[in-house]
Amino acid sequence: MSAVPSMNTQAVPSMSTEMDALINRVTAQQEYLEQALDDLGAIRARYASADGAVTAEVAGSGALVGLDLAEAITRRPAAEVGPLIIDTVQQAATLAAVQRDEIMARLQNYIR
Numbered sequence: 001m002s003a004v005p006s007m008n009t010q011a012v013p014s015m016s017t018e019m020d021a022l023i024n025r026v027t028a029q030q031e032y033l034e035q036a037l038d039d040l041g042a043i044r045a046r047y048a049s050a051d052g053a054v055t056a057e058v059a060g061s062g063a064l065v066g067l068d069l070a071e072a073i074t075r076r077p078a079a080e081v082g083p084l085i086i087d088t089v090q091q092a093a094t095l096a097a098v099q100r101d102e103i104m105a106r107l108q109n110y111i112r
Helices: 011-041 071-075 078-111
Strands: 044-048 054-059 064-069
Touching: 011 078, 044 078, 054 078, 064 078
Parallel strands: none
Antiparallel strands: 044 054, 054 064
16 A cells, blocks of 8 residues: 655645735736726816916816817917917816826835
8 A cells, every 4th residue: 555645734725825925916007007007097187377368278188178268268369379279288288297197106106
C-alpha cells in the first residue's frame, strides 16, 4: 500500500484568505477606475466672457460642445469677435483640464 501524501491543511485557509483579499482589492480598483472614467466623461466646463456676449462649454476631452453668442456680439467690431470667442473657449478648456487633472490625481493616489 502506498502512502498518500498529506496536504498541509493549514496553508489552504491562508491561501484562500490572501486570494480573497487580492480579488477584493482588484475589484475595488476596477470599480474606482470605472467611476473615474464616468467622471471624466461627465466633465463639462462653462466660461462666459466678462460682458456675457460669449459663453463656451467644453468637454473633458477639450472638445467644444456649446457656444452661445448673445445679441450684443453684433455690436462689436468684427476684428474683436474672433479673438473674444477664442479666448472664451480657451478659458472653458482650461477649466475642463483642471477638472480632468483633479480626477486623474485622485485615481493615481487611489491606485498607489
